[in-house]
Amino acid sequence: MSVKKDKSESAKPHLDDTAPQGAPIKPQKSVSPPGAEPTAAGSDKNPSVTNTKLEQLDAYREDPENQALRTDQGVKIADNQNSLKAGVRGSTLLEDFILREKITHFDHERIPERIVHARGAAAHGYFQVYKSQQALTKAGFLVDPGLDTPVFVRFSTVQGSRGSADSVRDIRGFATKFYTQEGNFDLVGNNTPIFFIQDAIKFPDFVHAVKPEPHNEIPQGQSAHDTFWDYVSLQPETMHNVMWAMSDRGIPRSYRMMEGFGIHSYKLINAEGKSHFVRFHWKPTCGAASLIWDEAQVLTGRDPDFHRRELWESIEAGDYPEYELGLQIIPEEDEHKYDFDILDPTKLIPESLVPVQIVGKMVLDRNPDNYFSETEQVAFCPGNIVPGLDFSDDPLLQGRLFSYLDTQISRLGGPNFHEIPINKPVCPFHNHQRDGMHRMGISGKANYEPNSINNNWPRETPPAKKDGGFSTHAQPLSGEKVRVRSESFNDYYSQPRLFWLSQTKTEQDHIVGGFSFELGKVVRPWIRERVVDQLTYIDHQLAARVAENVGLALTKEQLAHPIPKDVNGLKKDAALSLYGEKEHPVKSRQVALLVADGVCGESVAKITAELNGLGIHTKIFAPRLGKIKTLQGKEVNADGTIEGNPSVLVDGVIVVTGKESIEALLKNGNAKNYLLQAFKHLKAIGLQGEALKLYQALPLPKPDEGVLVDDDAKKVAEKFVTALKKHRVWSREAAAQEVPA
Ligand code: HDE
Secondary structure, X not given: OEEXXXXXXXXXXXXXXXXXXXXXXXXXXXXXXOOOOOOOOHHHHOOOOOOHHHHHHHOOOOOOOOOOOEOOOOOEOOOOOOOOEOOOOOOEOOOOHHHHHHHHHHHOOOOXXXXXXXXXXXXXXXXXXXXXXXXXXXXXXXXXXXXXXXXXXXXXXXXXXXXXXXOOOOOEEEEEEEEEOOEEEXXXXXXXXXXXXXXXXXXXXXXXXXXXXXXXXXOOOOOOOHHHHHHHHHOHHHHHHHHHHHOHHHOEOOHHHOOEEXXXXXXXXXXXXXXXXXXXXXXXXXXXXXXXXXXXXXXXXXXXXXXXXXHHHHHHHXXXXXXXXXXXXXXXXXXXXXXXXXXXXXXXXXXXXXXXXXXXXXXXXXXXXXXXXXXXXXXXXXXXXXXOEEEOOOHHHHHHHHHHHHHHHHHOOOOOHHHOHHHOOOOOXXXXXXXXXXXXXXXXXXXXXXXXXXXXXXXXXXXXXXXXOOOOOOOOOOOOOOOOOOHHHOXXXXXHHHHHHOOOHHHHHHHHHHHHHHHHOOOOHHHHHHHHHHHHOOOHHHHHHHHHHOOOOOOHHHHOOOOOOOEOOEOOOHHHOOOOOOOOOOOOOEEEEEOOOOEOHHHHHHHHHHHHOOOOEEEEEEOOOEEEEEOOOOEEEEOEEOOOOOHHHOOEEEEOOOHHHHHHHHOOHHHHHHHHHHHHOOOEEEEEHHHHHHHHOOOOOOOOOOEEEEOOXXXXXXXXXXXXXXXXXXXXXXXXXXXXX
């Protein structure tokens, strides 16, 4: 782990205004537009961004420059084009060791994909605590603000295979490996604060139900099918997480605009041995935001790598994704204070009951060099913790402690996967585990303990306030050995109702839409009926609206189902809503400028400067690539074609004035479709001067509050930014339904 040396004022950057005063956080490097240059491996593109983990990986990086092509045994190869044959047109000889080695290796290139979370993308970075949390924990990475702890973070979808699309409706994984000085800590979370089931023994059932159906392996990357909804309707504990999945949380705008949650209650243990329960949160500094459902579906075809690409390109551009670590702390004596059980992973702890304390920041500042070596081979295990942390008795977490280590053994081919470079701790590790497939380390003479032939090395370290051995928190236990579910886990509906009531009207509409779409794909009518029945226990209006959309009506008995009680007196919790009245940060948003020959170049420059000044990325798209002639007789460079960069890839669009340019765009179907889709997906549309004509030529309603019209370039940009801060033009939703894009 590297120790930050520069604590000077200049190390405190303007971009870190979210950090408390005095927090020593690294400055970001200057930003260039994402995707502006060819992409490259992280070490080529960002060699100056490094940390102890990346330095450790340097030892394994291969550099083939000026090197001869050789076999795996080091023999130089003279001909890599032709196999060895018996005569010029004869059969291939078994003797050809070069061919056999090459083909054999190729034949074994694939490893099993992850059973869940197979599709993912990852990045390197670092974590720094703002202020010592020593009152709560002795874990060094949470105590010493002078340390930047290397991290590797993998984001994922759950249901789809490795090649599935990014923008599907699904839960997202958010797994962080902290390479601390005291060993690896893996915080393997999701983008929702709760899970579908309460007990690990149900996980295989749940996953079988959500994965593609067994007979035809349909559908890919979606829960919209019979077996998922059959299971959900029969297992009401799933309803809370299902509500989140059907909401906009199920279709995040990007990984950098997504919250992360450790879900389970863990424990923090301080140097005096005192324990507090904790729930971990990641809060993105860009704010959390989502896609629109139609947009998400279009994106699966237009750019299946949408989230992966955005993550990669932002890091290359130097616009690093950042997340603050938040803790919800529950003193041990408050364990039973709530209407729900804090050991139940289907329950969140409302932030208005236990506020999230922001304690540090994680910055993702370097891309991997090799997808397979790093992103695919990284092995997260919730069982990887360090002194100062401990597990709770959450029965889902307890099962996970077993499952992850176990799954890596078949996925990565043996018990030595911790020796794969990406998985290795950055601190030394020695023990008496020996042999097994793919053993890399060359171990010393004694392979047992105690021993006298090597002076009993490596030796145990007793627990200590600092740098001690791991000791499990001494938790008093009582009770009988039983196979039961605690009664305190029984309320399945109060929290889904709290979630529902905390949403804006727009968000509620989207939840109704989510359920209706998915149930619309369910073929067996009794499954649809049972899901609607479940919803009546959460909220009658929600159930009635979904019922209507799937051709059902609520019965008298269903309308008599009791309304669940408030959660600790709470009817709403603002933190559960993505949108509310919140203003969204505009930094890192992507905006398209549509141009053609004859565009006003001065306007392009002014709009670009205005937006870039706020950290917004702009791209110029035209009917063709190359230099576009401006009104002023100069040229602007097109970053891409309108056809190849449709509006679903950006957060908003500005059409720049210029008589000839607009006339050309009026003849361009892709440009017209750009505005139609931007309108349909509730995006801000800037129309400068002549550009209004393009809008007026389309079957669109009169400009609304999200269609910003002005002759002046600077003014149109300013108005546009005001609309962008709302993320979407929510007031347009009804009108957008009628747009046939
Ligand atoms: Fe996982 N989960 N899970 N899970 N999970 C896996 O481990 C499992 C659960 C999560 O980017 C697998 O290495 C069981 C909750 C993420 O590599 C597997 C149970 C949460 C990732 C597995 C759960 C998660 C996984 C598949 C119930 C959120 C991807 C491959 C007891 C807190 C990590 C692998 C990555 C991956 C098992 C429940 C999140 C099969 C048995 C709850 C983010 O071991």
